[in-house]
Amino acid sequence: MDNVSVVRIFILSGLNETYNYRITILTFSLMYYCMILFFNISIIMIVILDQNLHEPMYILLCSFCFNGLYGTTGFYPKLLLDLLSSSQQISYEGCLLQAFVMYSFACCELSILAVMAYDRYLAICRPLHYNSVMTKRRLSQLICFSWLTPFCIFSINIVLTSRLNLCGSKIDRLFCVNWVIVKLTCYDVDTFSNNIAAYFTMFIYLAHGFFIIWTYMHMIRTCLRSKDDRVKFMQTCVPHLVSLVTFLVAMLFDLMYMRFGSTDLPQSIQNFIAIEFLLIPPVMNPLIYGFKLTKIRNRILVTCMTNWIFPCMVLDVIKLL
Template identity: 35%
Template sequence: MMINSTHDAYFTLGAYVDTESFKSFFFLLIIFLYMLILCSNLLLIVVICVNRSLHEPMYMFLCSLFVNELYGSTGLFPLLLLQILSDIHTVSASACFLQIFCVYSYGSVEFTNLAVMSYDRYLAICYPLQYNTRMTSDKVIMLIAVIWFPPFVAVFVTTVLSASLQLCGSVINKVYCDNHSVIKLACYDTTVNNVYELVASSVTVCVPVSVILYSYIRILRVCFSGCKQTRQKAVSTCTPHLASLLNFSFGVFFEILQSRFDMSSVPDVLGIFLSLHFLTCQPLLSPVMYGLNMTKIRVTCKNIFRFFSASNTRTK
């Protein structure tokens, strides 16, 4: 069957298993996870915005990270909830390509954001006395623009190239729309798409990873040669960042593995979980990891809860 990537074309998401008897349970579970992600990330964004003592570069980059978690989750969960309730599991081409743009830009921004955060920690630990002169307000604004603008442009081009393809199929073997799966449905040569996707993926992953590796090599050198206080500062500020990086990299690795290789031997439920890992576990764990480890954030959250508790007590 030959179809064009027009607004009246539809894709079928073929990875949904028969869960009729558990439909309500899965729907409630997913909506609970989505609400948890929304509330936890929004809480920390508000905490950083309202507390002037948190208007520092590190917290600005954290705020950017939490905004991206909300963005990526919103690109996945609403359509996922609709598909769980649906018996057909079809999605329009326009909605599918919109989701591809959201999911891929979320992943690219996440890597870039983590790289900028590692660079910020490198300056704070390796050059503590010059940190304020090196990490100026203008530089923070420039780095936040770097976090968001290049990934969005790169993914926009990827999405446009895929949307212009003439397709000979409509079944995507995922629970959400995936660019590589769409390219495999193309009727004709997809060399341009494959080359661009390879180059764009390499740049958006390899460049941030290189920055992260360089930053942590320099941080480790300072830790080994510095005093106990320096080591403690490095551990307290870098632990949540490393945990976040490893968790996200793990999810992206398995998603790439699933997209590029035959995973038919993997049970369906496990395959679905692995494909959703970087889109669900990262937004869930990031607020917990940073909220519990960052003293200023933790104290501000406690003060906010105490304020509302006291207000409720006075109204009663």
């Protein structure tokens, strides 16, 4: 029983310097979260309802948007409650759960990006074998891999963290992060197992990154030899590449600041760095794919024409009559 934590409540101090602006921040946060829900759910529903979009690339995009909903739902509702409350507290169990959601969301994002890169590699570099390799069964296995691997890895991380004896309860962020919780452990507590798990996790996802680089090297080399492949690359790979770079830059800023950053920065800048991966990718990804992928863009235009322009024309005709 020595390893049972005596800390049952954590204090989130990321909003301490925003007291005079909480109504404004609350309004914009609520509107932004609604935008995230609308854009991602729209892409998901378009893919589900249109039989022509039941292809691996669009199903993976659907999984991508589901992950965006999963991660942001682990953050924004709690943020909105904190903005309405006079004290920003979270229970020990709730903090561990939020840390699990944040880490698994980030790693699911990278895993799905790796699977999407593999799908594009097959389509561009091995088009004759694409249908025989990317079967429904293979697609299901890849989607399960992209979700279950982060869940299993971070379940182990969170279990190891839950065994630590904590001597602090203040978290200088807007949300709970596993590494920050580990830093609150008492000075005499052994965190060797947590460090090993963290390095193992970093190795796994660095391997994801190298795999993505490897696929793009092959795709670029193939595209240089064929005009058709260059067109396919620009149409389907550019959105993926933009999503990948945006996500990696956001995560790199957060990880570097969390490990080596200065606490002298203004609280607002610290908060932006911490939540950048929850601000930009969840909105940008569905917008980029919606505008860039021809089938989805056409479906959106058809839906808009059907639901808005045609009824308006009917109303105009009725008025004239």
